[in-house]
Amino acid sequence: MRRLLRRVLIAVAVVVLWAAGTLVTQLNSAQSADPPPARPAPTATPDPTPDPGEPAAAAVPDLRLGVQLSAHHRPGPGYARKVLARLARSGARWVRVDVGWATLQPNRTGPFERWYAELIDDVLAAARDHDIQVILEFWLTPAWASPNGSSYAPPTDPGAYAGAIGRAAQRWGHLVDAWEIWNEPNFEGFFEGADPQTYVNLLCAAYPAVKEYDDAPVLFGGIMYNDAPWLTRAYEAGAAGCFDALAVHPYIGPSDAAPETASVGAVWRLTSTPMVHDVMTTWGDGGKQIWITELGWSTGTENDGNAWNRPVSVPQQADFLRRAVRLVRAEYPYVGPIIWYRDVDGPTEAYQDGFGLLHPDLRAKPALRSFEAAVRGE
Secondary structure (H helix, E strand, C coil), X not given: CCCCHHHHHHHHHHHHHHHHHHHHHHHHHHCCCCCCCCCCCCCCCCCCCCCCCCCCCCCCCCCCEEEECCHHHCCCCHHHHHHHHHHHHHCCCEEEEEEEHHHHCCCCCCCCCHHHHHHHHHHXXXXXXXXXXXXXXXXXXXXXXXXXXXXXXXXXCHHHHHHHHHHHHHHHCCCCCEEEECCCCCCCCCCCCCCHHHHHHHHHHHHHHHHCCCCCCEEEEEEEECCHHHHHHHHHCCCCCCCCEEEEECCCCCCCCCCCCCCCCCCCCHHHHHHHHHHHHHCCCCCXXXXXXXXXXXXXXXXXXXXXXXXXXHHHHHHHHHHHHHHHHHHCCCEEEEEECCCECCCCCEHHHCXXXXXXXXXXXXXXXXXXXXXXXC
């Protein structure tokens, strides 16, 4: 849910997402499981002073927090290096880097596009220099591999995608710590058709191609929301055995709602994370982690007033970040890395461009201070 997604999402969310919520509610009813209650929102009052006779509990650093990188989409690699250095100082131990197959391999034959491959070389090396682990998300179909020329269309031949990501693993395996197969394949706007079987064909072709060169985890591409019904269909299509961890993007709807907002069987809630884990358990994958590879709230000032495109205030963004991390760590022990979407605001004032922890000039927003506190385990 990022980039062009915010504008596309508004047009389809009301119909598609409420329909998905109905399916999830029916699933929950069939299992006779009550939705989890809302957690009380923390107040703004300071924590009580500990009893002098009781030693204060030491905070445990959270080394599984990271940030989505967007800086490498700006001209030249220098800006991305500066952003990575700033994120490293904040304590970020992970960064998610999206790589466009369409840009990397615009021609069917021949080497990767040199300028783009060298840009990714530089970004990944800079992350390693700063001791930041990398999730490389690989997506967007070249025109020659697309059935209709669209970069959001699944490739006609999953083997073409597998060949490309295999070459990427051969080149960058020593710099990449996890591979994410596509982005939000359950969303029509990013994976035309949003068909589970088509995605599973892609996933199962990519898995051995990566493993031939790199034993890093392969992630089932970050599904939009906690979409348990779609995940069930993917398992029915044969997804088991083709991934090492499941990536989700548990954004909350309405988009200014608090992280503890009760699930009530809706897929667009952070508190619906257990529904996804239940599906994994049913299919024998309960021991695999869920990775949150996108989560965030926007402070963008320009929006159309739609509830799915509604920003929060700057202080709310910082507060919600802190509360979201606390909720996940307290309630969902099967969740691994949490990746905040995203690093830097801009280039516009629109909702889509307001998710950053930093201003474009790299001044910290209050949310960055919350991120730093979360890394410290506070």
